[in-house]
Amino acid sequence: MATNPASPRDYVPDTLIADDIDAYLAAHQRKSMLRFITCGSVDDGKSTLIGRLLYDSKQIFEDQLSALESDSKRVGTQGQNIDFALLVDGLAAEREQGITIDVAYRFFATPARKFIVADTPGHEQYTRNMVTGASTADLAVILTDARKGVLTQTRRHSYLAQLVGIRHIVLAVNKMDLVGYDQSRFDAIVEDYRAFANEIGIDAFTAIPISGLGGDNIVDRSTAMDWYAGPTLMHHLDTVEIDADREAARPFRMGVQWVNRPNLDFRGFAGMIASGSISVGDPIRVLPSGRSSTVARIVTFGGDLRSARAGQSVTLTLADEIDCSRGDIIAAADDAPQVADQFEAKLVWLDAEPLLPGRAYWLKIGTQTVSATVQAPKCTIDVNTLQSLAATTLHLNDIGETEIITDRPIAFEAYADSRELGGFILIDRMTNRTVAAGMLSYALRRAQNVHWQAVEVTREAHARQKGQTPKLLWFTGLSGSGKSTIANLVEKRLHALGKHSFLLDGDNVRHGLNRDLGFGDADRIENIRRVGEVAKLMTDAGLIVLTAFISPFRAERELVRSLLPDGEFVEIFIDTPLDVAEQRDVKGLYKKARSGEIPHFTGISSPYEAPETPDIHIDTRRLTPEEAAEAIVERVVGVWSPML
Template structure:
């Protein structure tokens, strides 16, 4: 010891603290600009090896990490006696055993000019969810392509997701050039192929680099193996890339993460601004309530500030007493985003269960959440061609444009404007798993482009009361020939005899008028069911017991109809009969036509019917007499 006392912070915690020169070095390091980027591409393109090489060659590994790497390389490495840099990133045992990346692995390193956070994203199609997670917070993407294989389907899928999530700058790393003899023509052909995709997606910048992650060529410095390459090596290219958006750009937006109330004399609203600047004295607005306030104090970590900008954690104190909760958004008074209860969005679907109209998910924008109902699918994007086509659902890893309806208005903005309020996730409400990620294309303001519901003094409850009954929608669904119409007719006769006010809507009868313009294609069947549901809702509001008899083959469509009714008003009855029984009855000749090949859309006749999972009433129409079936249905209709 030289007798110099250890330097301690005022809040001495008893632990040794760096000397002033070390603190200055740490401060200088923290002052370096940061870039978050992802590596993505197809399986075994060398993503983990490239990150490991960057960590090693940039001097970001401690001695114990190097020793562990050497030990692991000798034990389970794939490079003989040489270091296997992929082991620095592939931390899961399953990844090391298979030689692939499953989870998103984040690593931190720095150069003299910049700090980096890199996410190694999995290449397998079934782990696209993980890749989208890594891309959602990145500033840029390094897309790897194996020089031997060229641009593959997963390269295209990842590139589309990267663009969907708002990234506009890509480094195209053509890896394993050593395995094709550093062939310049091969490199140029791959770059030309990728630029067609990049132009279609609208990337602002694509830098192409030929490299070998395994040997370090063109990673930190230009390689003698590529005298024909006059571009920038990978690390200098990353150092020069700008972050996704400049701090302070646009009007101020701060999602409130926490309301700090340590005592009765202080109430602060804590969060990190995602856009713009805020100063003491600024006029702000709190959404969704629309309350106005004036900023009295801006408090940073441990000190008062005059102003704060995007990315800087702050606590705001207002002059006025206003009601603010976690999830509310504080915005500049003159630049408030749209309060929307509908939106059009591009979504990448990440769940094994397909996304269909009528399904409900939790939609999260920052800390704010609402229940989103899938209203419609506008189109599905083809991963390979980039074209669009109609779709009934979004399957796992597919990308489509959809319309969502929210149960409450949220402050939203188009992501194309570079707005953080234009990015969201969809969460399964049962499992709390992320089911999809999306970008807002168009927020639709509450009440815009729609008719206003007029309130009247006589409502559904009064109409039902004067009839002496509780209104219901009894929805009979099942295969053609199961006996829906027979049961519906007998059920109405029984209820009518009991003095109930009823109405029977038969799917075939409605097709003669209201749905006369519809055919039997899947999209026509969905519209037919929607119309039946809307008419049934009007009749329930009139106080009637409405019986609907319709094949209604798609579960999501029936669920969408159910969502239009109050709890307890919709009673789903599954009229169940074997397909053999239905075919033997065949009252409309549909089975005979389908068997002869004369029926192009035989949905509801055979295997395309989606049976209810949890109907209120389930009757076996080919095993019990009609009176027993009626008794079961009525038992499921409790009338006070």
């Protein structure tokens, strides 16, 4: 094999004649792919190990080798030694500090297999980066320094690897050269790790004594450790059984990524087969709707197939014209996944901002994206002691158990059975940041027992009876801005015009429906969620509903908007500067908040997120309450009414 490859053909052995080259390259394309990560504590040698694998498998180009030798001298590596870590520590901060911060992905190949390796950071503050790398891995190489043994991060990363479903674990005891290749030291570390592995559910692992710097037991067997009879790391990576065959043996599952409709004569459903196999004529079921049909064609770019299996991207056409759209799951008719909307789940929190229980996030699971709310965590897991700790929220790198409720049923499987239908991410609806990675455990029983009861008098019928279009007029603004005053005037005018309306006021609702809620961020979110659901029921009855709530967070106001048909939610921003609101402080609330008597007071010790593009903007510095009410009524119902 070429020492310094410059093109795909340089991977071809020199002994092959020209006629065999294309066949060899075709065989290379058919090799299996193993995705693995290296993880462990800081300075255990993860980057050095990957660099050594690349070097010994002849995957370094000539210019890379020259640059590597030059960089090694600059950072202090002398003599014949090369600092292999520089191959993957790409960030300037990583090279300066000698640590890994970001996840570095590298591709390499051997005659037996292709590989994608992720070098993940060891610092606890970068745990979220490690989870990112582990989420798609088949195998984890857990490194530990032979001098230090099993450390906190060794345990943490092992727990996370097991949590995200990695089934193949390699314990690589590195830097054996620094302990004189002592077998007893290796055996002691393996026994220590085995005790911990048993506690967290790792039934089996492969332990290999190595030296990343010297290359011992990496690709070639070490002559300094003749007491070790197991495989080298490279041999194990080449031969370990990966999950591709396991997925192929599971029931058929395919998420619909795209509905292919190039013309009126063709309608197909495109996606990658996540598990199992499918053949023309096989019965299928579309979830969550539950409609069934049979496969008419399996279409690919290269032509139609009689059958396809896990890992292939195909377009399926069905024998029947049934409703199927992006995000739906096409599954084997006789072995379909469950459908539910409430789940027990584990979350790894990835965001600097903590979880706000009750807030709506986007939940993305496979090709499905739904709105979901996360309940307050039942507990967090201390990965060092494996104890469950009481918690009210989740902070960066926390691992917690919680309940998740989606706004509509989704097809799913337990994460232990399927990463594709059991693993998900949570996305902040306002910033689009990925805030958490999660694993579904099971559906909550009540989710299967509660069904929507169909009614024959529709919301349209209610609206026709009242001769009006239902609306939700959502007044938002600081305490003292004039929301309740203006909302009350608006309802008086609507009533005088013969409109059917009802006003939900923040203080009034707190006396009954929401009397159990406080004023912390989580309780404020739940307060608005409940009011939004009540307001929706009232608009279903054909009413024009008015609400006067501070509702400080944009995400919750947008959640309520999403509950209603387009055009029915009217966000009305009662814009009053903080200093003006304080001057109007008839209840003395701002004074108490300034003195610390009232915690979590909006505008003082809790934020107010003003609407960016409100449907109606009322500047109370320019309009009196009566003028504001007239302007709102005219905008909402298209009728100007004289002052009453």
